[in-house]
Amino acid sequence: xxDNLKEKTGKTLEEWIALIKAQNLEKHGEIMKFLKGEHxxxxxxxxxxTLKAREADAGSFAEEDLITMQYxxxxxxxxxxxxxxxxxxxxxxxxxxxxxxxxxxxxxxRQFALVQPTTKTRVDLGLKLKGKEPAGRLxxxxxxxxxxxxxxxLTAADQVDGxxxxxxxEAYEASK
Numbered sequence: 762x763x764d765n766l767k768e769k770t771g772k773t774l775e776e777w778i779a780l781i782k783a784q785n786l787e788k789h790g791e792i793m794k795f796l797k798g799e800h801x802x803x804x805x806x807x808x809x810x811t812l813k814a815r816e817a818d819a820g821s822f823a824e825e826d827l828i829t830m831q832y833x834x835x836x837x838x839x840x841x842x843x844x845x846x847x848x849x850x851x852x853x854x855x856x857x858x859x860x861x862x863x864x865x866x867x868x869x870x871r872q873f874a875l876v877q878p879t880t881k882t883r884v885d886l887g888l889k890l891k892g893k894e895p896a897g898r899l900x901x902x903x904x905x906x907x908x909x910x911x912x913x914x915l916t917a918a919d920q921v922d923g924x925x926x927x928x929x930x931e932a933y934e935a936s937k
Contacts, residue, residue: 762809770806777810789815827860831878841884844921845876845929852933873936874929875909886913886925888932899928 767773772780777796786792789811796807832839842865849856849867859866864877864887875887887902887909895901895911902909913925 762805763813766806766810770800770802774810774813778814781810781814787815827862828865831860831863831865835878835881838878838882838884840918841915841921842876842878844918845874845884845886848921848926848929849874849933852930855937856933867933869933869936871936872908873932875905877905879904882916884915886915886929888912888928889935890928890932891935893931898924 763774766777770777781792781795784795786795792811792814793804793807796802796810797804802810828842832842845867846858849858855869857866857868859868864875866872867874867876871889873889875885877885877887879885885904887905888899888911889909890899890911893899893911898913899911900913901911903912905912911928913920913928915921915925
């Protein structure tokens with residue numbers, strides 16, 4: 762979208778951001794209303810510009826910063842994330858680790874898992890395991906909705922055991 766911004770809207774991202782700053786707009790809704798109402802931008806372009814202007818999109822942060830922000834105040838949960846990463850790195854070099862604001866996506870051609878520090882005491886491991894019945898630690902997707910089909914709640918790194926690694930491997934294999 763940003764590559765097409767000048768062609769489609771007549772201004773570069775930097776020009777839009779300068780215009781927003783000149784208006785002293787800070788809230789997401791205010792900026793969206795301004796861009797859509799006064800400048801006729803589509804929702805997609807207005808939202809992209811707004812997120813960039815507010816530096817609120819995941820792309821405005823380094824990957825390490827995104828992960829640091831996820832685990833801020835939840836430091837005790839970071840070893841769980843590290844244990845999941847150690848497991849998936851043994852699957853192959855085709856795994857892409859994609860940090861976002863609230864979670865880290867794990868994918869090959871498509872996402873197969875998501876690691877999210879959901880509370881101060883729990884990491885949720887979301888998995889895409891179509892057709893697999895929830896049983897035991899493997900629950901329905903919970904807070905992930907349609908992003909994942911299942912989840913496993915983890916409260917300690919040693920819970921990333923053979924069972925959880927087998928679920929991860931199954932999701933990984935299905936994503937290829």
